[in-house]
Amino acid sequence: MKRYDAIKKIVESLNDELIVCNLGAPSRELYNIQDREENFYMLGSMGLVSSISFGLAISKPNKKVICIDGDGSLLMNLGSLSSGDQKTYTSHKTNLDVIAKGAGFESIIVIKEIENIVPNLKNLRVGCYFVLIKVDPGNAQVENVPLQPEELKERFMKVISKG
Amino acid sequence: MIADFKLYEEIKKSGINLILSLPCILLKGILNLIDEKKEIQHIPITREEEGIGIAAGAYLGGKTPAILMQNSGLGNSVNAIKSLLQLYKIPVIFIMSHRGAEGEKISAQIPMGQLTPDLLDLLNIPKFIIDSMETIKEVTVAINLSKKSNKSVAILLKRTLWSNVT
Numbered sequence: 001m002k003r004y005d006a007i008k009k010i011v012e013s014l015n016d017e018l019i020v021c022n023l024g025a026p027s028r029e030l031y032n033i034q035d036r037e038e039n040f041y042m043l044g045s046m047g048l049v050s051s052i053s054f055g056l057a058i059s060k061p062n063k064k065v066i067c068i069d070g071d072g073s074l075l076m077n078l079g080s081l082s083s084g085d086q087k088t089y090t091s092h093k094t095n096l097d098v099i100a101k102g103a104g105f106e107s108i109i110v111i112k113e114i115e116n117i118v119p120n121l122k123n124l125r126v127g128c129y130f131v132l133i134k135v136d137p138g139n140a141q142v143e144n145v146p147l148q149p150e151e152l153k154e155r156f157m158k159v160i161s162k163g
Numbered sequence: 164m165i166a167d168f169k170l171y172e173e174i175k176k177s178g179i180n181l182i183l184s185l186p187c188i189l190l191k192g193i194l195n196l197i198d199e200k201k202e203i204q205h206i207p208i209t210r211e212e213e214g215i216g217i218a219a220g221a222y223l224g225g226k227t228p229a230i231l232m233q234n235s236g237l238g239n240s241v242n243a244i245k246s247l248l249q250l251y252k253i254p255v256i257f258i259m260s261h262r263g264a265e266g267e268k269i270s271a272q273i274p275m276g277q278l279t280p281d282l283l284d285l286l287n288i289p290k291f292i293i294d295s296m297e298t299i300k301e302v303t304v305a306i307n308l309s310k311k312s313n314k315s316v317a318i319l320l321k322r323t324l325w326s327n328v329t
Contacts, residue, residue, distance in 0.1 A: 020220070040223070044246025051216025052223075052247075058204070059181070059224025077213060153251040157223055 001114045004029045004140035006133045007068065009117035017064040018160065020053040022046075022073055025139040030068065032142035037159040041145050041152060047076035057128075060160060064124070071096060100130035110134070166324050167192035169299050174229070175202060177306040179256060181221050181228040182206070183214035189260035189320065190231055211236035215243040218255045227306075229256035234263070234279040234319065235272060244286055244315065254309045257288070257317040258302075266322045283317050294321035 003026065011034045020040045021027045027041035042049050053067030074096060097108050109120055111133045120131065147155075170193055174182075182205045184194055197205045208214040211232055218228035237259065248255055262269070263276015283290045291305040292298065302318055309316040 042247075044250055045212075045216070045243045048212060048216030048219075048243060048247060051213045052220035055181075055217035055220025055222075055226075055228070056224045057220070058206075058217075059221040059226040077216075149251045153223070153253065157225075160224060 001112075001133075001135050002138055002140070003135040004033070004142075005114055006117060006135050008033050009114060010066065010068070010121060013118045013121035014066075016163065017066050018056060018060070018156075019066045019068060020049055020056060021068045022049045022070045026068055026070060027145055028142050029140050031145045031147075032140070037155050040156045041147070043145075043149055047073045049073060050077055056160075063160070063163065097130065097132050100132075105130040108132070164192060166296060166299070167196055169296060170293075170302070170320075170324075171196045171200070173299050173302040174258070177303045178227050179229045179306065180204060181218070181226045182231055183208050183217055183228065184231040185209075185211065185214070185233065185236060187233040187260045187262065189262070189322065189325065190233075192325075194231065211239045212243045215240055215247060215255060219247055219251070219253045222253050222255065227256075227310075229258055231258045232260075234259045234261050235275045237279060237282055238275060241282075241286070244288070248315050249287070252313045253315075254313050255315045256306055256309055257315060259317060259319055261319040261321050264321065266326065279319070288315050288317050290317045290319055292319050292321060294323045296324075299324075 007026065007029050016038060018038050018040070019030065021030045021042060023042035023044060023046055030039060031041060049069050050067055053065050057065040078099065097110050100108050105128065107127060107129045109129060109131045111117055111120055111131065117133065180203055182197055182203055184190070184205065184207050186194070197203055206217065208217065211230065214230045214232070218230055221228045247253065261276065261279060263272035263274065267273060267276060280290060289308060291301040293301055305316045305318050
């Protein structure tokens with residue numbers, strides 16, 4: 001399973017969820033699969049997508065917020081480990097699901113098969129979930145996100161204020 | 164103690180409804196008050212950048228967040244200030260104890276203490292100095308400017324705010 005295909009499946013499972021998406025290839029892929037007003041694309045500040053999602057979730061408790069993070073950027077916010085798109089810590093010994101458990105997540109879902117993404121995401125109820133989708137390395141060949149930062153912020157805030 | 168009460172009232176009055184914090188000996192009183200009163204949502208964090216991320220998300224969701232931190236953490240925050248807050252024009256209020264300035268006994272605080280005012284200028288963040296009971300009202304001035312301009316602002320709390328009244 002490639003990340004591009006995993007994101008496609010995530011998009012298939014959506015209703016009106018807010019998405020905060022990690023910078024770089026994941027944002028480009030999400031934009032090209034399906035741009036929505038409810039998508040917020042990170043353009044910089046690697047590592048902070050999980051923090052932004054958390055801040056958003058606590059300020060909109062009635063909304064479902066999906067944070068699409070990467071293994072490297074998640075580790076970057078745990079400590080200062082970093083990885084690129086080559087051999088990552090998580091391809092060797094680091095188990096992010098175990099880290100999430102240690103950090104206090106009660107509901108952890110690990111998905112290895114692409115057909116399990118939609119049913120698992122559709123099943124999520126109120127609460128805080130850590131969903132680990134195991135994908136193969138590699139980026140889809142897609143274009144950059146053409147939206148300007150302020151335009152993106154205003155679009156996102158406008159759709160949030162509606163509901 | 165009186166200074167902490169007055170500072171707390173000013174923060175509350177200004178409309179801040181989410182505080183992310185890192186500990187500092189100078190901020191102990193105000194952080195205790197925030198926890199005791201339970202009127203403003205308070206989330207302690209482990210690193211300044213993380214607080215900037217949470218504050219940015221909360222702002223997108225309609226909150227008025229502030230980060231209470233030591234100025235030493237400003238160095239940790241530079242990339243997030245530029246490539247998150249300023250890129251999207253997301254305003255966050257930084258309320259910082261100004262360590263490493265007059266009366267500092269810990270040598271490691273001094274380099275960042277000296278750099279802080281210049282670094283804020285370089286980052287294009289307006290700064291407001293609170294060094295006495297009379298200047299506490301600057302909190303509201305700073306926050307009004309932030310709301311009007313969509314820019315982050317920094318409020319520097321000097322040691323004399325506490326030492327002159329206790």
